[in-house]
Amino acid sequence: MPLTPLAARYDQFILDLDGCVWVGGEPTPGAVEALEELRAAGKQVAFATNNAFDSGEDLVAQLWKIGVRASLSDVVTVGGAMQHMLAETHTGRTAFVIGTSSMFRHVGDAGLKVLNATDLASRAEVVVVAGTTDLRYDDLRNAIQAVLRGADLLATARDPTYPQPDGPWPGTGSILAAVEYGSGRTAEIVGKPEPQLFLTALDRLGDGATLVVGDRIGSDLAAASAAGLDAALVFSDGTDRAELDSFEPQPVGVAETLAELLTRR
Numbered sequence: 001m002p003l004t005p006l007a008a009r010y011d012q013f014i015l016d017l018d019g020c021v022w023v024g025g026e027p028t029p030g031a032v033e034a035l036e037e038l039r040a041a042g043k044q045v046a047f048a049t050n051n052a053f054d055s056g057e058d059l060v061a062q063l064w065k066i067g068v069r070a071s072l073s074d075v076v077t078v079g080g081a082m083q084h085m086l087a088e089t090h091t092g093r094t095a096f097v098i099g100t101s102s103m104f105r106h107v108g109d110a111g112l113k114v115l116n117a118t119d120l121a122s123r124a125e126v127v128v129v130a131g132t133t134d135l136r137y138d139d140l141r142n143a144i145q146a147v148l149r150g151a152d153l154l155a156t157a158r159d160p161t162y163p164q165p166d167g168p169w170p171g172t173g174s175i176l177a178a179v180e181y182g183s184g185r186t187a188e189i190v191g192k193p194e195p196q197l198f199l200t201a202l203d204r205l206g207d208g209a210t211l212v213v214g215d216r217i218g219s220d221l222a223a224a225s226a227a228g229l230d231a232a233l234v235f236s237d238g239t240d241r242a243e244l245d246s247f248e249p250q251p252v253g254v255a256e257t258l259a260e261l262l263t264r265r
């Protein structure tokens with residue numbers, strides 16, 4: 001399977017995971033073979049994800065499981081980006097975290113004291129919101145009270161949903177909306193559509209013509225544009241096709257799947 005003319009034009013690729021490489025851990029049709037073709041043609045590949053559920057190690061293991069070779073340096077996670085940002089700007093402070101155990105670790109590793117299990121949770125100086133499937137009313141109460149008392153509000157992303165085999169599941173943005181609505185404050189976002197994830201990936205890949213591929217216009221295409229990179233769009237359940245007409249800059253390529261975008265059959 002040769003590469004498409006579009007794929008041949010670029011030296012390196014930054015790929016979104018959910019809805020692009022896989023959906024719910026199952027590869028999108030032909031994705032594994034297409035990635036093999038890219039690498040056989042000498043192209044560099046990095047993965048950049050707003051997924052805050054899993055650690056970088058988890059994602060590397062999931063990539064190997066579907067047959068894609070990857071190392072920790074190939075995967076840029078929003079949890080890693082959050083840790084980096086907190087370490088630079090908020091270390092030594094107290095935090096309340098909505099997220100998975102992976103996000104709790106990142107916040108702790110950045111040098112913040114996590115107050116979740118204490119009586120002081122609603123008095124934290126920083127509130128971090130990330131995706132989780134284990135949300136409780138008390139989490140929203142503590143987060144909203146802390147922000148109303150003046151805590152900084154940071155979130156990994158604003159994605160309303162993420163694709164799963166049975167349809168979209170509520171993402172970080174759905175949880176964040178409750179905290180923002182209750183507190184009347186707007187969070188600072190670390191993941192896409194901010195450019196930082198792609199800039200970190202670029203840092204690891206090095207110089208070369210770079211193409212970003214993702215399935216979300218408001219996050220992947222917007223972040224690529226903010227980072228000054230070309231982007232292509234593939235479609236998943238969560239792609240808002242109507243949004244594409246009015247989006248600027250238009251993607252350099254559009255295809256139903258990652259494999260269709262990269263390889264000719």
Ligand SMILES: [Mg+2]
Pocket residue numbers: 016017018019020214215216
């Ligand atoms: Mg995606």
